[in-house]
Amino acid sequence: MNEMENTSEMQPFMEIVAHEGLNNAAKGFGSMVGTPFKVSASEVSTVPVEEIPFLAGGPENEIVGIYLHAEGDVAGQILLMFPVEKALELVDLLMEQPEGTTQELDTMARSALAEVGNLVGSFFLNSVASLTGLDTRPSPPAIVVDMVAALLSMVTATCATMGDEALMIKGDFSQIDRGTQLQFWVMPDPDTLGKINEKLN
Amino acid sequence: MRTDNVITVGLGELAISEDPSDVLTAFGLGSCLGIGAYAPAIGVGGLLHAMLPEYSKKEDRLAPKYVDSGLLQLIKELEAKGAVREQLHINMVGAANMIEMQGVPNQLKIGERNLEVAYRILNELGLKIQNEETGGTIGRTTRLYVETGAMTVRAMGKPERPIGQSIPEPA
Numbered sequence: 001m002n003e004m005e006n007t008s009e010m011q012p013f014m015e016i017v018a019h020e021g022l023n024n025a026a027k028g029f030g031s032m033v034g035t036p037f038k039v040s041a042s043e044v045s046t047v048p049v050e051e052i053p054f055l056a057g058g059p060e061n062e063i064v065g066i067y068l069h070a071e072g073d074v075a076g077q078i079l080l081m082f083p084v085e086k087a088l089e090l091v092d093l094l095m096e097q098p099e100g101t102t103q104e105l106d107t108m109a110r111s112a113l114a115e116v117g118n119l120v121g122s123f124f125l126n127s128v129a130s131l132t133g134l135d136t137r138p139s140p141p142a143i144v145v146d147m148v149a150a151l152l153s154m155v156t157a158t159c160a161t162m163g164d165e166a167l168m169i170k171g172d173f174s175q176i177d178r179g180t181q182l183q184f185w186v187m188p189d190p191d192t193l194g195k196i197n198e199k200l201n
Numbered sequence: 202m203r204t205d206n207v208i209t210v211g212l213g214e215l216a217i218s219e220d221p222s223d224v225l226t227a228f229g230l231g232s233c234l235g236i237g238a239y240a241p242a243i244g245v246g247g248l249l250h251a252m253l254p255e256y257s258k259k260e261d262r263l264a265p266k267y268v269d270s271g272l273l274q275l276i277k278e279l280e281a282k283g284a285v286r287e288q289l290h291i292n293m294v295g296a297a298n299m300i301e302m303q304g305v306p307n308q309l310k311i312g313e314r315n316l317e318v319a320y321r322i323l324n325e326l327g328l329k330i331q332n333e334e335t336g337g338t339i340g341r342t343t344r345l346y347v348e349t350g351a352m353t354v355r356a357m358g359k360p361e362r363p364i365g366q367s368i369p370e371p372a
Binding site for chain 2: 151152
């Protein structure tokens with residue numbers, strides 16, 4: 001898996017991808033919800049895969065994940081994570097209901113969240129496609145409500161089939177006057193990094 | 202009263218203990234497979250937290266990352282402590298398919314493949330499974346109490362309970 005050797009020389013470019021992609025995704029998210037969001041933190045790092053399950057807090061904490069695959073020349077995993085109460089609030093916002101109306105994530109609520117995943121993922125990938133000139137598109141999203149570690153172990157296992165380390169793009173989206181609302185992670189497949197590197201050279 | 206000493210068994214790790222106060226714990230197993238083995242005669246237990254089905258050919262620093270190599274290491278380390286293979290109590294938790302998506306690459310069926318490999322290796326070793334709660338689409342935390350050899354399972358929002366008290370979901 002020589003592709004990972006490229007990650008240090010690719011770091012500056014991946015930071016540009018992260019910056020533009022995350023800001024575009026936050027813009028898309030804000031326009032969907034009807035209130036502006038900013039990227040309050042972003043990071044590009046290479047981590048040993050077995051550390052991934054510990055990067056989002058207590059392993060047994062309940063979390064809502066929206067999971068997508070990027071497919072095409074640029075491939076990888078995309079994950080949006082919300083604490084459960086934030087996901088419920090978001091569904092109320094999207095469905096124009098008073099806050100507190102949604103008490104559980106039923107089929108309707110899940111489908112609203114899937115729309116969020118679709119839109120935010122597409123905004124991110126549009127930036128990636130225009131920066132790299134490579135083709136990419138999102139898969140239909142899946143919604144997972146479970147323990148943090150259980151959700152992330154699946155993401156980790158998928159990374160681990162391709163290498164011992166994974167390059168991660170992480171961003172926090174926040175409302176101007178409130179705390180973090182969602183975490184947005186992108187883990188490109190190692191092959192994809194090779195393709196981007198070829199294109200850059 | 203003594204307090205339980207929680208030993209976290211992380212992803213791709215294996216822990217063996219003969220200290221009765223130890224509780225070997227794998228948090229939030231998703232597609233990963235937790236395999237507990239306990240030797241009642243000597244009070245030694247081990248818990249494996251394997252992530253992928255089969256050991257890759259290339260050199261890898263983490264044998265317990267894989268079901269096949271991890272399981273062999275688990276049994277070997279227990280035997281080194283004096284356990285008799287045929288007397289081991291084997292229990293399994295995890296191997297869920299967390300995500301069901303249309304047109305998903307089969308790499309996401311990791312849970313299923315982990316389970317298939319575990320069955321095959323256990324069969325080759327002549328070992329029987331005492332209880333298992335595997336498959337389905339839910340995450341689970343499992344604990345192995347070294348004092349008694351009891352293994353428990355806990356799903357999100359549910360209390361901890363002994364494994365095998367409900368009918369396991371089909372793999």
